[in-house]
Amino acid sequence: MLLPMPGPKNVLVDIWLLSSVATALVAEELADSPLSVDEFALYGLVSDLGPVTATQLSQWTGMSPTTLSAMLRRCQARGELARTPNAADRRSTLVELTEQGRAVYDAALPALVIAQQRLAEHLDLPDDDARATLQRVDAAARAALKLPARPYRVSAPQVTTSLSAATSGLTTDQEAEVRTFATWLRYRDEAR
Template sequence: MQRNSSKLRRSTGLLFDIWLVTHLTTNLLDEALRDLGVTADEFGLYSLLHELGPSTPTQIARWTGMAPTTVSGMARRLIAREHVTQMPNPRDARSRLLGLTNEGQRVTNAGGARLAATMPRLLDALAPHTSTARLGLRRLDHALRLVVGAAKRPDEPLPGETGQVADGGSVSYAGTPLNEAQQQEVQQFIRWIIHRDASPGDHG
């Protein structure tokens, strides 16, 4: 019996580790966001819309790996909550965009502040392995996307890819040097343009 258990761990250990980390992370986020009445999964969608701007349900499903029915159900819940709104897609009249309302943006900012307050405890517990842990997670994310057929991450490139945008392009700039916050804002806008234009025939 013990030999079978060891064999199972060797063959599925990575997936079991991912399962454990997923639930531990969800518990941490749910607790931090509890007073806002937002779950970890919901806040993930708020954050995505905050970063990338209005997106179609189909795009959200591709980026997150969530089933389209899951995205639709969550969207209905958040629209009823008046944190998310639907709007016409100027690039495709057959689809709709989901975007944050002013109240949704307020909740996103408030949630971000709560998570920022939680981060020092996590970073202290993780030190001195923060950078290597994040790089490992990004590579794991990349591998999982390949396996399940999800779209590329719509956010920043892997560490070490400074100057590149998410889909491999680059932009030159010869003006006054930007500070770190300004660089991040420019990168965010570039990524939004790329993913806005990536699927002109995207429906959903």
């Protein structure tokens, strides 16, 4: 049930609401994982873009250095993250996943695929279009905070005729599942 609003909310409230429910959706699927949603997302950045400095992680995530440092300490204490000296800057260290951290992260990845599938079932526009729009909002928030650009860009994939032919005759839900799986494959293979 929609309640009448005394006036329009601003886009930042909309973003906060979206962030909260997206976190809840992923958290449901990660219920059996030792990782929190924030740790899972952080491991994803470190896995795909690492080794990285804590400063880079702070800038990419918008987390305060103290909040990020506490999270890194917890994950390092569990043996899932390692810090090594940064040869390019002796004042900092590089953060990377350990073998144990990679195993924990890899074990949690199917939960993200399921959460993505659950979202796709209810999304009334292609996943890539939604991500492109969110990426523009992200860029605006980063500019307002004077943060560097996000560490990666999502470009709309080119749909091939063979994929279209392969999905003909599928239900809308089946097509959404194929698109979600294709997105996951691109993500997985770009990370390697």
